[in-house]
Amino acid sequence: MTLKFHWFLPTNGGDGRHVVSGGHGVDAGSAGRPASVPYLGQVARxxxxxxxxxxxxPTGAWCEDAWLATAMLAPLSERLKFLVAFxxxxxxxxxxxxxxxxYQNLSGGRLLLNVVTGGxxxxxxxxxxxxxxDGRYARCDEFLTVVRALWAGxxxxxAGEHLAVEGARLQQLPHVLPEIYFGGSSPAAGRVAARHADVYLTWGEPPAAVAAKIAWIRALAAEEGRQVRFGIRLHTIPRDTAAEAWAEADRLLAGIDDATIASVQSGLARSESEGQRRMLALNRGTRDDLEVxxxxxxxxxxxxxxxxxALVGSFDEVADRIEEYHELGIEEFVLSxxxxxxxxxxxxxxxxxILEHRGLWKHPAPPSYAQASVPFGSVVA
Structure with missing residues (x-):
C-alpha cells in the first residue's frame, strides 16, 4: 500500500530556525517569518x-483561523489538500x-477535516x-452524526443532549465527501473516533504505544461495524548523516532556555488532554535522555x-522508522x-x-517532463 504524507502550515505564530510558539507562551522572537500569505504560500507550493x-x-486562540487561511492559500497551489483543524x-x-x-466543491475536492474536540x-x-x-466529546458525537447525515443528502x-436541528438540509452536496481525521487518547475520544473517523491520528509515541492505540481503536471500530485508517503526527529532522541530524537536534535544544522550559511545562501540566499527558511523560521536563x-x-x-x-537521523534511518510504523498499521504521516x-x-x-525505492510511496503527481540527457554522454574518445 502506498503511504500518504502531509506537511504542516505554521499559522501558529510564524516560522523560523528554532522551535517557535505553539500557543503556550513561547515568544516566536525575531525568526522573521510571520504567518503571511506569501510565506505560507511558499510552504504550500x-x-x-x-x-x-x-x-x-492548526486551530486555537494562538493561530490564524484555519478555514480562512487555507481558503486564501488554495489558489496559490494546484493539487495540495488542506487538513483543516476545526x-x-x-x-x-x-x-x-x-x-x-x-470548500470541497469550490476547491475541487481539496478539503480534509481534522476534528479537534478541545482539550x-x-x-x-x-x-x-x-x-x-466528556461533555465536549458527547457533543462532538452528536455534531458529526448530524454533519454526516446532511452530507448524505x-x-x-x-434532538440530542447538546445539539438540536429541525428540518436541516443542504441544497448543495459535496461532490466528494471530506474525510474526517480525528485524534484523542481518552476513552471518550476512542468511542467518537470509532463511530466517525476515517483516519485516526496519534501523536508520535514509541512503536509499542502506537501499536496498542491501533489495536484499541480497531476493536472499538469493529464494534461499530466500521474500519478506520491510521495516521501519525511527527516532527522531522533528517539529514545526510546521523551525526548531522543529531547536531541539528542539539542546536534546537540549545536555543531553548531553562526558564522557558519550566514555564511551558508548568502550563502543559494543567492540560486536560490525555495525549498531552503522554507527551509530557516522554520528555519528563528535562533535557536528559530525550531519545525515547x-x-x-x-x-x-x-x-x-x-x-x-521528532524523527531524527540519517535519511535511511528516518525511512526505517517510517517503515516500522507502517508495519504496525500506520498509512498516513503528518509531518513538520x-x-x-x-x-x-x-x-x-x-x-x-528512499521510500519510493522501497515501494512504499509514489508521488501523487510526478513531473511529466522528460529527463534531460547528459551532454556528450554517448561520445567515445
Missing part, C-alpha cells in the same frame, strides 16, 4: 511539488456541513463553550504543546520541521525517494 498530499493547519460545537453542525461542502476548558470558555471534557431532525526510542526524540515537547516528538520551508525539502528530497 513546496510541499505540493515534493509530493505531500496535504497540509495540516472545533465542533463552536459552529452549528448545519453551517459547518455547508461550509465544508462549499483545554479555559480556552473553550474563551469561545463561550462551558462544557467539560438527508433532511435531518435531531531509536531516532525518536522528545525534545520538541519541552516547549511545544501537542505533538512533541523547523523551518517548515527548508524542512519540507530535507524530508521530501532526502527521505521520500
Amino acid at each position: 513546496s510541499a505540493e511539488q515534493l509530493g505531500f498530499e496535504g497540509a495540516l493547519t 472545533r465542533p460545537g463552536l459552529t452549528s453542525p448545519t453551517l459547518a456541513a455547508q461550509m465544508a461542502t462549499t 483545554e476548558s479555559h480556552e473553550q470558555r474563551a469561545y463561550g463553550d462551558f462544557l467539560d471534557k 438527508e433532511t435531518v431532525d435531531y 526510542y531509536p531516532n525518536l526524540w522528545a525534545g520538541i515537547g519541552l516547549v511545544r504543546g501537542g505533538a512533541g516528538t 520541521g523547523y523551518p517548515h520551508l527548508e524542512g519540507s525539502y530535507w524530508f521530501g528530497e532526502g527521505v521520500l525517494p
Whole structure:
C-alpha cells in the first residue's frame, strides 16, 4: 500500500530556525517569518511539488483561523489538500456541513477535516463553550452524526443532549465527501473516533504505544461495524548523516532556555488532554535522555504543546522508522520541521525517494517532463 504524507502550515505564530510558539507562551522572537500569505504560500507550493498530499493547519486562540487561511492559500497551489483543524460545537453542525461542502466543491475536492474536540476548558470558555471534557466529546458525537447525515443528502431532525436541528438540509452536496481525521487518547475520544473517523491520528509515541492505540481503536471500530485508517503526527529532522541530524537536534535544544522550559511545562501540566499527558511523560521536563526510542526524540515537547516528538537521523534511518510504523498499521504521516520551508525539502528530497525505492510511496503527481540527457554522454574518445 502506498503511504500518504502531509506537511504542516505554521499559522501558529510564524516560522523560523528554532522551535517557535505553539500557543503556550513561547515568544516566536525575531525568526522573521510571520504567518503571511506569501510565506505560507511558499510552504504550500513546496510541499505540493515534493509530493505531500496535504497540509495540516492548526486551530486555537494562538493561530490564524484555519478555514480562512487555507481558503486564501488554495489558489496559490494546484493539487495540495488542506487538513483543516476545526472545533465542533463552536459552529452549528448545519453551517459547518455547508461550509465544508462549499470548500470541497469550490476547491475541487481539496478539503480534509481534522476534528479537534478541545482539550483545554479555559480556552473553550474563551469561545463561550462551558462544557467539560466528556461533555465536549458527547457533543462532538452528536455534531458529526448530524454533519454526516446532511452530507448524505438527508433532511435531518435531531434532538440530542447538546445539539438540536429541525428540518436541516443542504441544497448543495459535496461532490466528494471530506474525510474526517480525528485524534484523542481518552476513552471518550476512542468511542467518537470509532463511530466517525476515517483516519485516526496519534501523536508520535514509541512503536509499542502506537501499536496498542491501533489495536484499541480497531476493536472499538469493529464494534461499530466500521474500519478506520491510521495516521501519525511527527516532527522531522533528517539529514545526510546521523551525526548531522543529531547536531541539528542539539542546536534546537540549545536555543531553548531553562526558564522557558519550566514555564511551558508548568502550563502543559494543567492540560486536560490525555495525549498531552503522554507527551509530557516522554520528555519528563528535562533535557536528559530525550531519545525515547531509536531516532525518536522528545525534545520538541519541552516547549511545544501537542505533538512533541521528532524523527531524527540519517535519511535511511528516518525511512526505517517510517517503515516500522507502517508495519504496525500506520498509512498516513503528518509531518513538520523547523523551518517548515527548508524542512519540507530535507524530508521530501532526502527521505521520500528512499521510500519510493522501497515501494512504499509514489508521488501523487510526478513531473511529466522528460529527463534531460547528459551532454556528450554517448561520445567515445
